[in-house]
Amino acid sequence: DTAVSQTPKYLVTQMGNDKSIKCEQNLGHDTMYWYKQDSKKFLKIMFSYNNKELIINETVPNRFSPKSPDKAHLNLHINSLELGDSAVYFCASSQDWQGTEAFFGQGTRLTVV
């Protein structure tokens, strides 16, 4: 069983569209994250949720809205997609916000055309 799973794996969409990426973890972890890896391969944290509460919100356009319906899920909704949003988005989880080890999903490659 995949520990942290993201869907879809690939997403190609036009500018201006709204899209969502789903993430689920079956590890029983309390904390989940979204990271963005740009074309230069820099990996930066976007959001972190602990027990469905937002604890980290880096400087991210408010077109990006995370939603955590329960602690096993952290979905990322993006409004009015722009070319610059093209990247690989990784979901991750850890036991809690002090978690030693973060487990990452396989990533969602978003291409905005």
Next chain:
Amino acid sequence: DAKTTQPPSMDCAEGRAANLPCNHSTISGNEYVYWYRQIHSQGPQYIIHGLKNNETNEMASLIITEDRKSSTLILPHATLRDTAVYYCIVRKIAYSGAGSYQLTFGKGTKLSVIP
């Protein structure tokens, strides 16, 4: 978080030990050293972490200098599957607050294991 400096790339012969250095000269007393790696097209994978003592697990060993200003990740017998980008990260420990307890990835070292 303290910044880290790593060589951009390294080669290692298959079966030999891979020694990946990391400089973190501005590390503070409440920061751990973490290592993650990212194999092509996959999500990052945790390897090991330490505070000041040397650490070993089934994947690797972590050697931290006494002054904690640098460390070395050792893969004892590198295989082709170890080809990846290796990230050295310093991270505050828990009581610094949840908001600061995040992983900040740098550019890493691209390790190529050669047959």
